[in-house]
Amino acid sequence: MNEIISYFSTIPSSHRSLILIGGITIFWMIENTFPLFQMQYRKWHHAGINIFFTLTTIIVNFVLAFILIKTANWTTENHFGILQWIPEIPLWLYTIIGLLLLDLIGAYLAHLVQHKIKFLWRFHLIHHTDTWIDTTSANRHHPGESVIRFIFTTLGVLVVGSPMWMVFLYQSLSVIASQFNHANISLPHKVDLFLSYFIVSPNMHKVHHHYVLPYTDSNYGNIFSVWDRIFGTFTSLPKEKIMYGVDTHMLAEENNQLKNLLQIPFQKSRSAKNMKNH
Template sequence: MNEIVSYFSTIPSSHRSLILVGGITLFWIIENTFPLFRMDYKKWQHAGINFFLTFTTIIINFVLAFILIKTASWTTEHNFGILQWLPEMPLWLYAIIGILLLDLIGAYLAHFVQHKTKALWRFHLIHHTDTWIDTTSGNRHHPGESLIRFIFTTAGVIMVGSPMWMVFLYQTLSVVSTQFTHANISLPQKLDVFLSYFIVSPNMHKVHHHYVLPYTDSNYGNIFSIWDRLFGTFTYLPKDQIIYGVDTHMAPEENNQLKNLLKIPFQKPRSAKNH
């Protein structure tokens, strides 16, 4: 455990980039070999849109990283946050509790609030417009949403009182988990169900991308499925009934053109079954 702490305390940006690119490459290969759905789409054109939005997220997080680093340093220096107030415990337990709490506040809560707040939903909506969910869809976030998520992440670091190595470890796990849950891969049904009791499984998250309520407003989890089960937001839907997208933007010219996707948060809101 000490080796893990040491590594993530000084993890180079190049290593973080390699994990991002390596993960997408791995799941891209797997989903081409064992696809969940045989989707008729231009995979590289679709990936180009999602890669652009992924790149904007990387830039925003890189530019604002100093805020996160200062925040993590402040919490540990001033003994502020949940982890700082807990009694002494083994390092592995400390790490598990911290990552669980970061996942709750920085991911689950952020996701839930974006669905329940109209102003924030307008930015998160871009993620849901994707009608071909694959591993590149994981970081399909409008730049505005990337800022919103950064604010929640920072708030999570303050409330949890997590050191920076834990933040880097969590973000690494989060990237791989996101690529895994969005990947168009077919796992044995029993394995997927088993995984869903502990972590967010691919089929579990695909339900969240079904185009109408109540499924869109369910399965908010990022890494751990415990939060959806604990707060009553876990939902199941057979994979053969899932239709990707969001009912307000099902036209290809709206959900598959980068220029329009960037404009959606500033367009007139639409009334539909979903939001």
Template sequence: MDEIIAYFQTIPSSHRSLLLIGGITFFWLLENGFPLFRFSYRKWHHAGINFFFTVTTILINFSLAFLVYRGSVWVTEHHFGLLYWLSVRPLWLQAVAGLLLMDLIGAYLAHYVQHKTKALWRFHLIHHTDTWIDTTSANRHHPGESVIRFIFTLLAVIIVGAPMWLFFLYQSVSVFLSQFNHANISLPKKLDTAISYFIVSPDMHKVHHHYVLPYTDSNYGNIFSIWDRLFGTFLVLPAHQIVYGVDTHMRPEEHNRLSELLKIPLEGYRALTTESKN
């Protein structure tokens, strides 16, 4: 455990980049060989849109990374946060508890709040407009959403009392599993079901991308499936019944043009402003 902590305490940026690029490449190849759905789409055009949002997410996280660093150093120096208050020991248990809590606040809660808040939903909506969910879809987040998610991650670091090694461990696991559960791969049903009792499996997460309620408002988890089961947001839908997208933006010109996707939050703001005036 000490070796793992030492590695993630000072994990090189090149290794983090390799995890991102390597994960996308691995699942990209895997979904080509064992696809859940056989899409009729321009794969590289679709990937290009999602890669654009991947780059903007990286730039935003990199630009704001100093806040996470300062927050983590502060909680460590002042013994602030749940891990310190609960005196979680030994280190392996601290890692597990820390990952669970970081996932709860930084992923599940952030995701849930975006679905339940109109202003925030307009940013998250870009992720749901994707009608061809594959591993590149994992990073299809509007720059505004990237900022929102960063804020929740920073809150998670402070509330949990996460040292830097725990933050980097969480971030690494989160990136890899997000690519995994978005990948257009077909796993044996029993295997996918077994996985879904512990972590978010591909079939479990794809229910969240069904185009209508209540399925859109379900299965919010990213790493662990326990939070959806615990808070009653877990739903099941057979894969053959899933239709990707969101019912308000099903036309190709709405979900397959970068310029239009970037405008969606602004259109929502105008609509909210009009409603308030009326």
């Protein structure tokens, strides 16, 4: 455990980039070999759009990183936050609690709020317009959403009182988890089901990308599945019934052109066309 803390306390930016690129590469190869769906699409064109948004996310996080670092340092120096207030516990338990809470605020809560507040949904909508979910879809976030997610991550660090090494560990795990649960990979049903009791599995997250409500408003988790189960937002749907996208933007010229995707948050808002179960 001490080795992990030491590594993530001083993790170079090059290593963090390697985690991002390595994850996409590995899951890209796996989904090409064991695909969940045989999707007929221009994979490289699709990847190009999503990688553009990945790069904008990296830029936003890099520019604002000093805020995150200062927040983490302030919490530890001033003994502020949940982890700073709890009695001394084993380091492994301390780490698990911290990661769970960071995931709750930085991922689950951020995701839930973006679905519930119309202004924030305008930015998150770009992620849901993807009609071909694969591992590159993980970071398909409008730059505006990247800022929103950063704010929630910073809030999580403040509330949790997590040291910077834990923040870097959480972000690394979050990247890999998101690439994994978006990947177009076919796991044996029992394996996927077993994983879904602990982490967000591919089939569990694919339900969230079904094109109509109420499925779109479910399975908000990123790393841990426990929060969806605790707060009653967990649901399931046979993979054969899943159709990707969002019912307000199903046309290719709207969901597969970079220029329009960047403009969507500033276009006239549309209401969901179908609120019924599918």
